[in-house]
Amino acid sequence: MRFVHGFISVVLWIIAIPLLLVAVARLLPFDNVVSLPHLVAFTPWATLLTLPLLIIVLFARRRVLTLLLAVAMAGYVYWTAPFFVPPDTASAADPADAGTLRVMTINALYGQADARSVVDLVESQHVEVLAVQELTPAFEDALADAGLDELLAHSFTVPADDSPAGSGLWSSTPLSDEEELPGTSFAMPSALVGVGGTDVRVTVVHPHPPMPTEITTWRTELVELTEQAHADDTPQILAGDFNATYDHATFRDLLGSRFSDATREWGAGPAVTWPEAAQVPPLFALDHVVVEKDMPVSDVVTMQVPGTDHRALLATVVVE
Template structure:
């Protein structure tokens, strides 16, 4: 009898090991495709921004598999593998921070930046202006704006603060909407530089006419939809590269990517405000879902040799499908 049982026992053990390995590998890829260089590939390009829902799904599968283990113990290793993958996915999210955030009082030399996708110029204009005024924003990035919309928001800010606002604007490829960069006169006079205009959906760059103010950019890259994956990857990388190579840079906008996507694997001195201040995994899109379950695709980036983020806050934008990101940057040293 013992000799008859060994083959069955060995075959069962091998089957369990193979099945557990397959489950563990699959769960690891689903939970952290960026670890395997797959975050820019279908279908993971669309799942990696939603780490919390993915992590919760893996956790649910772990529980169900564990319950079957009460009867068939061979499923317990698979349940453990699923639980570890869920913990890894959720742990990465928690490490980046999911709180709404807070912004400390401004000091002399600080620069405050507001990124607000205004949803095809449908967001409430007074509400957007109020976000800038209440946040003491020196720089405002308005993706999906029109020139008229940007001018109107700038006028409302000027009326509320008594300080002039320069408006720089670039049309999107369809010539209907674009991205606006609003710069308070508190930073001095600026001029458009025309950088990043080749092959990027809508990016506005500006530099101080004199002095040592920050070089600024408002950005909106292509979305990672099926027909635009190659342009999307190139545009996100171009924006991140600009941040890395531009001394004193401050950039904000809708980058349609998270820090897990290969284009936003920041290098050089470029840093992300949310990652530095605890809002790096607070969802900014879609606004109709809880922020904890959303994708963090609106960002503020900077040259970390010149600036450090001292606070950030994710806020609702009346009438938009995005949430706004307010970040405050302080000179290094």
């Protein structure tokens, strides 16, 4: 019996340690150390696994482990619960209103996304601003052939051949004051979009992913984006593949006290967008629409697009 008791304890600790490590990683105010960005990304899933394990160790009378898991579970609930709290007004805004903007972002996976499906979504979802990452010249041509320019006649694109570095911005209304964030691995174009008499700067976001040998690059590019966004007093919307979830400290630093993550504000749960594949369901919410805190959002949803490993993310943003 003593052997069985000890064996069960070892098994429970082996299962619990990764969940406790994720909680510690999420608690830290930084994420620019190897493995931290990857651990933190599992926070929502660690939440789901910690609860049943806590119940098991409680009945198994493992006091120390019960205490540790209870503390971790309290943290997980505190971090994830706001994603399931709808706003005071949870009704969808009308995209046809002059003061609203229907925004969609999609990572096209080296331009392999199905262009016709993207354009169909733009039409059916009444998209007024489209942000595309991993834009290639061939994919830009395919979007044009599928009729995108007839729906969104104005664009600022920076395509790249055989590379994830290209990005593009399309709008149903004229663009002005076009800019590109300098010194980044992938293009991050931006421009002013008129929304009901208010100029809003829309930026296509795509920092380098936090590969084990490129974590510094990932964080540096997000910090540069943060500094530029907060230095500009113009109302802003940032949309794209941030290669970060809300649980990453660097992403929360970008939000600061000024910006909000549309998915979290809408309160319908995390919008997981990657990896999208037939064999693997999406696990991580890497794609975001970030808005000013005084811009209400509604109807935040994800949509499948054949040919890419990301889901499209759509949101209606009330500018005024």
